[in-house]
Amino acid sequence: MQTPAAPGGVTLFLCGDVMTGRGIDQILPHPGKPGLHEACVHTARAYVKLAEAKHGPIPRPVGFATIWGAALDGLRRAAPDLRIVNLETAVTTSDHAWAGKGIHYRMHPANLPCLAAAGIDCCVLANNHVLDWGYQGLKETLDTLHRAGIATAGAGRDMDEAAAPAVLDVPGKGRVLVFAWATEDSGVPPAWRAGPSRPGVNLLAGLNASELQAVAGQVRAAKRPEDLMVASFHWGGNWGFGIPAQQREFAHGLIEFAEVDVVYGHSSHHVKGIEVYRDKPILYGCGDFLNDYEGIGGHEEFRGDLALMYFPTFEAGRLSSLVMTPIQIQRLRANTAPEPGVWWLMATLNRDGRQFGTGATRLAEQDLQLDWRARG
Numbered sequence: 001m002q003t004p005a006a007p008g009g010v011t012l013f014l015c016g017d018v019m020t021g022r023g024i025d026q027i028l029p030h031p032g033k034p035g036l037h038e039a040c041v042h043t044a045r046a047y048v049k050l051a052e053a054k055h056g057p058i059p060r061p062v063g064f065a066t067i068w069g070a071a072l073d074g075l076r077r078a079a080p081d082l083r084i085v086n087l088e089t090a091v092t093t094s095d096h097a098w099a100g101k102g103i104h105y106r107m108h109p110a111n112l113p114c115l116a117a118a119g120i121d122c123c124v125l126a127n128n129h130v131l132d133w134g135y136q137g138l139k140e141t142l143d144t145l146h147r148a149g150i151a152t153a154g155a156g157r158d159m160d161e162a163a164a165p166a167v168l169d170v171p172g173k174g175r176v177l178v179f180a181w182a183t184e185d186s187g188v189p190p191a192w193r194a195g196p197s198r199p200g201v202n203l204l205a206g207l208n209a210s211e212l213q214a215v216a217g218q219v220r221a222a223k224r225p226e227d228l229m230v231a232s233f234h235w236g237g238n239w240g241f242g243i244p245a246q247q248r249e250f251a252h253g254l255i256e257f258a259e260v261d262v263v264y265g266h267s268s269h270h271v272k273g274i275e276v277y278r279d280k281p282i283l284y285g286c287g288d289f290l291n292d293y294e295g296i297g298g299h300e301e302f303r304g305d306l307a308l309m310y311f312p313t314f315e316a317g318r319l320s321s322l323v324m325t326p327i328q329i330q331r332l333r334a335n336t337a338p339e340p341g342v343w344w345l346m347a348t349l350n351r352d353g354r355q356f357g358t359g360a361t362r363l364a365e366q367d368l369q370l371d372w373r374a375r376g
Contacts, residue, residue, distance in 0.1 A: 009314055010082075010170055010173050010174070010313070012083075012176070012310075016285075016307055017289060018088060019288070019291040024067060025044065026044050032107065037104055038104075051331060053295055074327070075118065080311055087124065087125060087145075089106060090105060090130055091109050091144045092106050093109065094134055098132055101189070112144055112148055121150065121168055122150065122178050123151070123152050124152075124264075125142075126233075127266075131192050177230065178232060179222075180233075180234075182203055182204070182234040188201055216254070219254075236265075236268060247284060255277055260280065262280060262281050264286070265282070265283050269302065270304045272284045272287070273356060274353055283310060309327060310322065321370075324367065324368045326366050342362075346368055
């Protein structure tokens, strides 16, 4: 059984991309307009039908908590202090789809209780879908999340708000600061960069020395001695297990010069290897966690239907354990991963972590634990 958060430590919940728009929005209690501007698909309901063709009927509407499925049991067992996700959809009724962009995700604001159902504390918004429905859509997303008491990082009404961290208090344990950036190679249009008086995303020009210096300055300026620092990055392409050298060098620099405690990487549609550098975890790619991609063929070898719930625990700013709960996306919700899927995830973490001296071992029930001390 998973061990709950240690009394003196801080345990976080992190996961891959949470996309509650399009098809998922259509099965929730308050579906928005289903119309899409995609080349081949013109209604979000088509993605529900694809999922049903693959795995059977999906009742609708479903309750707000239904989409989290087995993940709710994982959260109860782990009892994390904070729950942080990359929300990869706009929360809006805006009809101003960003021109020239092939995919547009949105969830109706009345469906926001689906995030509260999982107790989400912070939504990272530095990604390639938060502006899918224009500046109006971004502003409504921010307003809706903030009214619900959910903190945000990585996008804002101007560059200062986009760059500012979410500051989260853990009673009796201190603060956790969440910074978030995106890179163009994850699909973020350059025009989405936030400006002095323009809404947008906290977009990096690249993973280079000058950007590292700027990022490190921002983080150090906000950090207090006992703060836990999370650096979220939406970076890289959707497919491929390889870790680009520039990502690894940049992540190391964040830990060395910005005193970041965890690098939370996403954009890949599948789980990638994990590194622990100077007792700080680097999650290069957390995969997807919720989406409506069922029934879409291609890239099956990457097992994008399999996901992990990441529960890193920190003691005195150092990683003391990293427990992971396997999940499978099916019928537009998170389900307990089948036994072959658990072993596939463990084998993938062992194979791709070998270069970093990390691997995964099996715990009770279905949980995995990162092993790095004996290997590195």
